[in-house]
Amino acid sequence: MTSSPIQSVAKKTPDGFARKIRGLSDRTIAWIFVAPTIFLLLAVNIFPLIWTIRLSFTNFRVNRPNNDVEWVGLRNYERILGDPDIWNTMQATAHFLIWTITLQVLIGFTLAYLINKKFRGNDMWTTIIVFPMMLSPAVVGNFWTFLYQPQIGLFNYVIAFFNGVDPASFSMIGDVNLAPWAIIIADTWMWTPFVMLICLAGLRSIPDSIYEAAECDRASKWRQFWTITIPMALPFLMLAVLFRGIENFKMFDLVVQLTGGGPGNTTTLTSIDLKREAFERWRTGYSSAYAVILFVTVFGLASIYVKALNKVKER
Template identity: 80%
Template sequence: MAETPIDRLARNTPASVAHRVRGLSDRAIAWAFVTPTILLLLAINIFPLIWTIRLSFTNFRANRPNEPVEFVGLRNYQRILTDPDIWHTMQATAHFLFWTLFFQVVIGFGLAWLINRKFKGNDLLTTLIVLPMMLSPAVVGNFWTFLYQPQIGLFNYAVEFLTGGSVAASSFTMLGSVELAPWAIVIVDTWMWTPFVMLICLAGLRSIPDYIYEAAEVDRASKWRQFWTMTVPLVLPFLMLAVLFRGIENFKMFDLVVQLTGGGPGDTTLLTSIELKREAFEKWRTGFSSAYAIILFVTVFGLASIYVKALNKVKER
């Protein structure tokens, strides 16, 4: 017997719909909400990754889409791993990564330790310190390019003042020096992202219960001993988390360095992300750059996995 309009209306009333929904298990309802998001993430993330892996085994060039594509196997990977120029960019990236993390952790923890102690103007100082990380990297890059400018840059006048005029401001340049350009980008990234590390360390310091320090005072433990035996171990997971976040971000650093040096002078500050962009969108070696991207992805993913395991062990202590 065919369904009448009255039957369809009765089947779709709010009460009948609610009854059918109540008939579903909590797991089924959860999957009904989560499935569209999972499918979207797979479409956005997994498909491009699989496509990149496929291209990495070919000689495909995006500017010549109609040319026949040749399967080259592992040739792209072999060329990357044996190219001294690419290893030089890896070295430049490692230099940038190590020193930015070192300075940001040391200075960020020091600032957090200072701000954690209540004093007049504490809130104002915290706001001023956090301001740099709220700016766009493009704005920060242009701002520091002006500061580093050889003739009128304030940074160079500060150098002249500190050296008593022995180094002329007009002749001192950070961004144009092979020796100083890598340190110039380290200074800028440290200035911009140290507040991020400071906030994470500050959260760690304020999570330590006061009674721990009170018990240490009763046992007559010195401030130095309290710092190394209580404060550092309890804040260490937060410090390691900050290093993880900043390490991943700095490994793929691009915009700030492009604004400051463009990878120069020469290839002194040519990081892997900039070299990857040149291979993909200037030389149009799409298959080669895809293999390069896969190697970087595996490197970051592998190091991050090892680091997360170490972080979990520290948290379990």
């Protein structure tokens, strides 16, 4: 009788080592397997977080290695929370978040609803629609910078075609009133397909039998939409909002490429501001406190949201 591979490996294990591991419990073996992952997690995730929290109570500056590091207590937090410029940045971020999510969910869901209908060329249209999200944000930023160019930009010419103004008479990324909308439009163009795909998954998960039952009950299409489609797709919609919310809260590359945070501070989002504090002003302690505040904000909001999402799923 031939031995199994496991038995042959067991035979080759040196006796001393075999004796050592023979008596290990399942729990110990489980720990041996999980330990490397936990170690990595601690090293690259938890330790930096704890270190950041520690630094946030100091005046440490990474570009002044020779200076004494002083414990400043809550002073960094007080300065951040009392700084009107940071509140303006928060406001710009909130404006960006609210509008991008609203537009992306509305347009994404509409597209998913239309794509979900069986028609010729369905697959081709799906591929065309998801194309923008395959591009790198830096490429999209560069691309839209040209589209918004007052002299040669297609966007200005399209607007001019509809309202008759001179294309060179307005600048989407140079005007304080238009620049916040310029970044919203570019982000919406890029990420609506992502929301559409999630919504499409939600719509395709609804069994046809429910609609057939509604048809038997003579429910109108409008009523089917509000009482079947929306409630059953809602968890997916909420998931899309969560993903886009987290992603756009840390939005950096697209906006930096498009506007650099300007004009003025009108498109300076929190992530851009944080990067400037940490790696241009080199205020490491201060920027650590800033990062901790943002982390707590996102973590808190996301936790509340996930609880709501779970409740919706349980219904």
